[in-house]
Amino acid sequence: MxxxxxxxxxxxxxxxxxxxxxxxxxxxxxxxxxAVRDAVLAGLTEHGYPGLTVEYVAAHSGVHKTTLYRRxxxxxxxxxxxxxxxxxDSWVPPDTGSLEGDLRALAQEVVVSFTDPAVAASGSxxxxxxxxxxxxxxxxxxxxxxxxxxxxxxxxxxxxxxxLAADPDAAAEAGAAHCGIDAGxxxxxxxxxxxxxxxxxxxxxxxxVAEQAVAATLAAAHAGxxxxxxxxxxxSGASS
Amino acid sequence: MxxxxxxxxxxxxxxxxxxxxxxxxxxxxxxxxxAVRDAVLAGLTEHGYPGLTVEYVAAHSGVHKTTLYRRxxxxxxxxxxxxxxxxxDSWVPPDTGSLEGDLRALAQEVVVSFTDPAVAASGSxxxxxxxxxxxxxxxxxxxxxxxxxxxxxxxxxxxxxxxLAADPDAAAEAGAAHCGIDAGxxxxxxxxxxxxxxxxxxxxxxxxVAEQAVAATLAAAHAGxxxxxxxxxxxSGASS
Numbered sequence: 001m002x003x004x005x006x007x008x009x010x011x012x013x014x015x016x017x018x019x020x021x022x023x024x025x026x027x028x029x030x031x032x033x034x035a036v037r038d039a040v041l042a043g044l045t046e047h048g049y050p051g052l053t054v055e056y057v058a059a060h061s062g063v064h065k066t067t068l069y070r071r072x073x074x075x076x077x078x079x080x081x082x083x084x085x086x087x088x089d090s091w092v093p094p095d096t097g098s099l100e101g102d103l104r105a106l107a108q109e110v111v112v113s114f115t116d117p118a119v120a121a122s123g124s125x126x127x128x129x130x131x132x133x134x135x136x137x138x139x140x141x142x143x144x145x146x147x148x149x150x151x152x153x154x155x156x157x158x159x160x161x162x163x164l165a166a167d168p169d170a171a172a173e174a175g176a177a178h179c180g181i182d183a184g185x186x187x188x189x190x191x192x193x194x195x196x197x198x199x200x201x202x203x204x205x206x207x208x209v210a211e212q213a214v215a216a217t218l219a220a221a222h223a224g225x226x227x228x229x230x231x232x233x234x235x236s237g238a239s240s
Numbered sequence: 241m242x243x244x245x246x247x248x249x250x251x252x253x254x255x256x257x258x259x260x261x262x263x264x265x266x267x268x269x270x271x272x273x274x275a276v277r278d279a280v281l282a283g284l285t286e287h288g289y290p291g292l293t294v295e296y297v298a299a300h301s302g303v304h305k306t307t308l309y310r311r312x313x314x315x316x317x318x319x320x321x322x323x324x325x326x327x328x329d330s331w332v333p334p335d336t337g338s339l340e341g342d343l344r345a346l347a348q349e350v351v352v353s354f355t356d357p358a359v360a361a362s363g364s365x366x367x368x369x370x371x372x373x374x375x376x377x378x379x380x381x382x383x384x385x386x387x388x389x390x391x392x393x394x395x396x397x398x399x400x401x402x403x404l405a406a407d408p409d410a411a412a413e414a415g416a417a418h419c420g421i422d423a424g425x426x427x428x429x430x431x432x433x434x435x436x437x438x439x440x441x442x443x444x445x446x447x448x449v450a451e452q453a454v455a456a457t458l459a460a461a462h463a464g465x466x467x468x469x470x471x472x473x474x475x476s477g478a479s480s
Contacts, residue, residue, distance in 0.1 A: 048372055050290035128371035130442060131364065132288055137442045144441035185452055188441070189433060193425075195440045196432035201384035202370060202377045212425055212465065219463035220456035 033085060035061040036068065040082040044125035049079065049132045076135040083126060083139035093151045093187075099158035100218055103190050106151065107210035110194045114205065127199060148184055155183035164221055186226040189217040273325060275301040276308065280322040284365035289319065289372045316375040323366060323379035333391045333427075339398035340458055343430050346391065347450035350434045354445065367439060388424055395423035404461055426466040429457040 039060035043052040052075055058065040072078045094105035114120045130137040158164040164181065193213045197203040220226060279300035283292040292315055298305040312318045334345035354360045370377040398404040404421065433453045437443040460466060 048290070050288070050372075124371065127440060128368065131368035131371070131439075132290075140440075141442035144443075148441070182452070185433075185449075185456075188436065189456060192432040192436035193429060195436050196428065199371075199440065200367060200380075200435045201388070201428070202381035203385075209425075212422070216429060216456070216460035216465040219460040219465040223459035223463060225452065225456040225459045 032061075032063055032067075033081070036063055036072070036078065037082040037085045039063075040078050041122040041125065044079070044129060045121040048125065049075075049129040049136070052079070054078070076133050079126075079129050079133060080135045080139035083136065083143050086126075087143040087146050091147075091150065093154045095154070095157070098161075099154070099163045099221070100214065102154040102158075103187075103214045103217055104211070106154075106187070107190050107194065107214050108207070110191055111205050111207065111210050114194075114198055124199070148187055151187040152183035155181060155186055180228045181221075182226045182228050186217065186221055189220065189226070190214060272301075272303055272307075273321070276303055276312070276318065277322040277325045279303075280318050281362040281365065284319070284369060285361040288365065289315075289369040289376070292319070294318070316373045319366075319369050319373060320375045320379035323376065323383050326366075327383040327386050331387075331390065333394045335394070335397070338401075339394070339403045339461070340454065342394045342398075343427075343454045343457055344450070346394075346427070347430050347434065347454050348447070350431055351445050351447065351450045354434075354438055364439070388427055391427040392423035395421060395426050420468045421461075422466045422468050426457065426461055429460065429466070430454060 036057060039057045040052070042060055043056045047056070054065055054068050054075065057063070057078055058068055061068075068078065072081055094102045094109075096102050096105055113123060126136070126140060130140045155164065159181065190213050193216070194205045194209060197205050197209065276297060279297045280292070282300055283296045287296070294305055294308050294315060297303070297318055298308055301308075308318065312321055334342045334349075336342050336345055353363060366376070366380060370380045395404065399421065430453050433456070434445045434449060437445050437449065
C-alpha cells in the first residue's frame, strides 16, 4: 500500500500532528518541509542512507544548508522527519463492506506499491535506512504503529457486522465494539508474508501470494488465533 | 533460528555444495573460506555494507588482499560467498513429533536468534546488505530458498502422520507424501510475522508473538489456506 509502506511523494501533508518546522498546514513552512522530504526520499532512493548528504538535500529542495542544519540538525533528523511527514497524511484503510474485501484491498495495495518502481524505491529506502540509523528505525516504528492503528478500524467494523468474534460461539452477541481480538496482529498478518518475501527472502510477490495471505489471515481469525485469550484453542486444530 | 537467519560464525561448513575456493570439506581452503566469511560478518556487523572494505577483511581474516581479490573479486563477491557458506551447513528443521511442536520450535529459533545480540547483528547485517547489493540480495534469496526447502520436510511428515491434508475431508487417505499443500508458504507463514516486526515495523518479538504466529499458521493450515487448489474455500470462514 503506497501509504502504508511510505511515501506518495507528490501528496501534500495535511499536517495533522505538530512537528518541527510546521507552523500551519499548507503554509510556507509546510511547503518547505514537503520539499525537503521529497529531496530526502530522492536522495535515499538514489544513493541510499550512507550516501545521503545535507548538500544533496539542499540542492534538490532549494532550501539553504544553514536552514536544514538549524531545523533538522543532521541527516538522521532529516530522514526521521521525512518519515514523520509520510505518516501525517489522511490515508484511511479500505472499507469494502466485508473483512475479506478489506484485507484483500490492503494486501493488493502492498503488491501494487512494490511493483511500482518509484514507490517501491522510496519505501524500500526508508526500510533500509532503519538498518543504519536508530532514529530512522524509531521513526519507522512510529509510522507503522500509527498506520496499523488506523487499520484496526477494519477489524472493529467486522466485529460490529458479526463477521468476527473473539469466541466464535459468541458471534451472536458481537454488538460490542471490542471482543478481545488482537486487531493489530490480525492486520499485520496480511502484510507480513508480503514484506517478508520482498525484503527478507527477496522473493517476488503477486496476487497469488496476496490472496494466500488474505486466506490464511481470515482462516486464522475465524479460528480464534487472534483472540487475546484464545490462542491456545486455535492451535489445536481449527478444522475440527 | 540461528541458521535460518544466518550465521553461526563458529560453525565449520560441511561443504555440501561446490563453491568458489572450496577444494575439499575441512581442508585448508575451506578453513580459509570460513576465516574470510567470519571477517566479512564481523565487518558487516561493525560497519555495515557501505563501510566494509577488502582491507578490513584481509586484516581480520589473515588472508592477503591479493588472494581475496583473486578468489572473490570484490566486496559483493565476499558478501555473497559468506551467505553461500552460511547455507552450506547441516542444519535440519526441528522434528518434535507434531506439526505444532515443529512450528513452535521454528518460531522460537527466530526469537532466540534475534534476542542474542551477536547472532542478531550478523543476521541483520546480511539482510541489510541485500538492500545495497544485488548480488547480496540474490545470495540471500538462494539462502532462504534452500533453508525453507529443508523446512518442507516438516510439512511432509505432518501429512504422513495424517495431521494435515489438502482437503480436510480427505484426512483419512493422507498416506501420500504430497497432498497439494504449499509447504513453502506454510513454513514461511510462521517466520513472516516475526521478521516483519523485527525488520519492517521495528517492533519487539517475544514468545507471545511467536505463539500467535504458530497458532495462526496452524489454523490457516487446518482450514486449507495453504492447499494449492483450496485457497478460495479457506477464505469464506474456517470456523463454520
